[in-house]
Amino acid sequence: MKKLIGLTLIVLCLVTIIPQSVIADEPKFNYVDAFAKSILFYEANWCGPDAGNNRIKWRGPCHIEDGKDVGLDLTGGFHDCGDHVKFGLPQCASASTLAWAYYEFSDVFIEKGQDEYMLNILKHFCDYFMKCYPEKNKFYYQVGDGDIDHQYWGPPELQTYDRPTYYVATPENPGSDVAGDAAAALALMYLNYKDRDLAYAEKCLQYAKDLYEFGMTYRGNSKGQSYYLPRDYLDELMWGSIWLYVATGEQKYMDNVDKLMVEKRIGDSGGNSFNDNWTQCWDYVLTGVFIKLAVLSDNPLYKEIAEDHLDYWQNRLKSSPGGIRFLDSWGVCKYPAAESMVQLVYYKYTGDKRCLDFAKSQIDYILGDNPKKMSYVVGFGDNYPKFPHHRAASGRLEGPPADETKNDPQRHILYGALVGGADINDEYFDDIDMYVYSETGLDYNAGLVGALAGMSKYFGQGQMPEPVPDIEAKPTEYYCEAKIYEESSSGITVDLNMYNIVTSPPQYEPGLSCRYFIDLSEYAGENIDLSKFVTKVYYSPAGAEISGLKPWDKDKNIYYVEISFPNPVYARTYVQFAVYYYENKLWDSSNDFSYKGLTNTYKVLENIPVYKYGVQVSGVDPSGNKPDDTTPTPEPTKYIYGDVNGDGDINSVDYALIKMYLLGMIKEFEYEYGSKAADVDGNGVINSIDYAYMKMYLLGMIKEFPVEEK
Incomplete structure (x- = not known):
């Protein structure tokens, strides 16, 4: 040796x-x-x-x-x-x-x-x-x-x-x-x-x-x-x-x-x-x-x-x-x-x-x-x-x-x-x-x-690293692109892709919808019976749903349909939907707010705005309103104790987040109500007691937390 x-x-x-x-x-x-x-x-x-x-x-x-x-x-x-x-x-x-x-x-x-x-x-x-x-x-x-x-x-x-x-x-x-x-x-x-x-x-x-x-x-x-x-x-x-x-x-x-x-x-x-x-x-x-x-x-x-x-x-x-x-x-x-x-x-x-x-x-x-x-x-x-x-x-x-x-x-x-x-x-x-x-x-x-x-x-004497852009967090991008699938004297069928580019980090997003605005002025002077208009989703891998026509500005005869996505979605969500009127009056899309710019090929259109939990997050509506860039993406006002990341489910992800918080690995929760949800016993402090309750809940030792949902 x-x-x-x-x-x-x-x-x-x-x-x-x-x-x-x-x-x-x-x-x-x-x-x-x-x-x-x-x-x-x-x-x-x-x-x-x-x-x-x-x-x-x-x-x-x-x-x-x-x-x-x-x-x-x-x-x-x-x-x-x-x-x-x-x-x-x-x-x-x-x-x-x-x-x-x-x-x-x-x-x-x-x-x-x-x-x-x-x-x-x-x-x-x-x-x-x-x-x-x-x-x-x-x-x-x-x-x-x-x-x-x-x-x-x-x-x-x-x-x-x-x-x-x-x-x-x-x-x-x-x-x-x-x-x-x-x-x-x-x-x-x-x-x-x-x-x-x-x-x-x-x-x-x-x-x-x-x-x-x-x-x-x-x-x-x-x-x-x-x-x-x-x-x-x-x-x-x-x-x-x-x-x-x-x-x-x-x-x-x-x-x-x-x-x-x-x-x-x-x-x-x-x-x-x-x-x-x-x-x-x-x-x-x-x-x-x-x-x-x-x-x-x-x-x-x-x-x-x-x-x-x-x-x-x-x-x-x-x-x-x-x-x-x-x-x-x-x-x-x-x-x-x-x-x-x-x-x-x-x-x-x-x-x-x-x-x-x-x-x-x-x-x-x-x-x-x-x-x-x-x-x-x-x-x-x-x-x-x-x-x-x-x-x-x-x-x-x-x-x-x-x-x-x-x-x-x-x-x-x-x-x-x-x-x-x-x-x-x-x-x-x-x-x-x-x-x-x-x-x-x-x-x-x-x-x-x-x-x-x-x-x-x-x-490498005198050399130092250069900047590395595009590694920091980016805001979510929301927008719609659409094209005409079919158009007739009875109505219109539209192919639409709604985008929610969530990259920091990738995650499925709940609560999203978009609105297609229609001008019914050609029916002015008549007693418009909305029940005679047919709205339908023909195809949607994500299970999209469509509303009936809803009034936006009755005085100007502007209405809209809301295409909503009840399940969380990611990146690109496709839907084919239709709006039809089967009475003897011919359908005319030319004055519809969301029709402007529609062709037979996909285009990004501002006039089909996107909403999250009913709050506009992209595009422009018929009143010219746009989302305020300084306003954070809205979350539901309701929160559930234990649901730290706000995805509607209490699971091991929430457990891991509480653990990381207590270990000092993260300083705060990204979800707006994360700190409230992590306080599972509702005493105003996040500590090892909350961590223990969370573990017992996931192991099935308790059925609910000591406080009710807020």
Whole structure:
């Protein structure tokens, strides 16, 4: 042990004479801006009741009942890619790679103002892993069914299916790979967090030790349906061994690395018999293992393997004509991004400029120095992918009631997401359905964050992040578009789309309606019998209802029909409705207020205004009235104790909001009457008694709260 530590100290001392920045020509890119954006991606993939309590305000609470099928709270963690499953291997591997990036380049995170964001993300990973390990021989590592989840296209906040706790590692069904990666992430959290919160850091370290022992004792690969099928688990156990050694200094962990190498038959012929030159990703952490062993161990074989690997990527791996190293056709850019991080870490310890040059060539290609002159990091530069394969960023809801399509323009910019990128011919297709090119993922960005941290360290002097518009909350947009479906001497049939674009965060909205105004002056002089007018909804996926004609201004013969939506709706709601008069008087629409501008093609029309709970929120009425932009969106005057988010139902969402309020995670409730509704015992204070009542209510222990509805 003394020999190893002594060598480590010598290596660390050498770091002080290795150049820590590079004096070069004007950098091609703002690496610090790309670095900051790459971190932001994880906030978009945040899962749990606290989603949206960060910089991404178009995200909100989601999947707040994860784990209920096994009687546990397994909320939290991160969605895997553009879907919403929490897969085991990519989540655990990504967490450990991100934590490694922070460990190696913490000075850059701090200097560029990204440390709080990154540590918050790492803590969210670790909090989730600890939830998933409720007892010594049980580690839950997948929530959600990939086959079912992939059939849904819509924001995660609106996804309602029961998500199964799909896989759990036990002695009978081991998961050594996920245990090893999670142990590495937790051990690294100890190293990264011990100077900030020692008690939490030590908790992470204890979980790391226990998970590691679980993975070492009960050997076997995890499962991942057909999506993530691991090759073997030995590299993940080595990865956990290394970081537990660094965290504790205990020689047994380094001894275990050597034993695991023997199991993997590395070096058993007396030389470098290891010729697998993959790189850091969801199922492969041997690259990180050898890079760390090259500076931690005095076994020359490990350094030989590490440097052979680096040389393979620098000189022997094929490239596209534009210069990107090509390892695999799926997610082309993620591999050179991860390899760039690896090479920059090695440069940090050795000063080998070939590593620095390699990383710069690959990162510059990814950021736009390529034949397409396109950045493959969303939101970076002027030309970047507009259709990353990502449901939350899309914001579109396929199927009823919205019946939108994923191919519509995306509602949000998925800042910092690395897409799969160009192929071996430097071709890229910005198509949401061509996900080999447009896919994003936790492990895509993990190596990218580390690589950009290194690039910021060595090429980002004087650079700072740029603004990131469109991540803050936006007001809901309300409007109608309509067209004539059929018009005759008896009346008119109209196709109408009512829009309520709720993006901060996405949610179904109750209480909405719109009004179509009709001028009955052609019947003036007669005793207008409204019962002879027929109003009808012909088709509505959302179950729209239509009123009979109602007077607006009798003196001017102006009436209207109200098309209302009794069920909460989201984004786009279609209805086909008709107004007819079957007496001998011919129907004339030309003087109708809402008819102006109607054609046979859809147009946005102000003269079909939208209302919420009877209060105008968009458009203009026949009197010229428009909604006051300073007036908040109206809510019903009635509120119900316990219904904190005002959706008309008392459920686990309300419970989660009360919990977050009491923990100080939120300062106030967004719903106007949220604070009143959260005071379920009606004593004027929100405290643990209300929390207890809420829990008892949801468990069925009480049927009602101690106060009546207001």
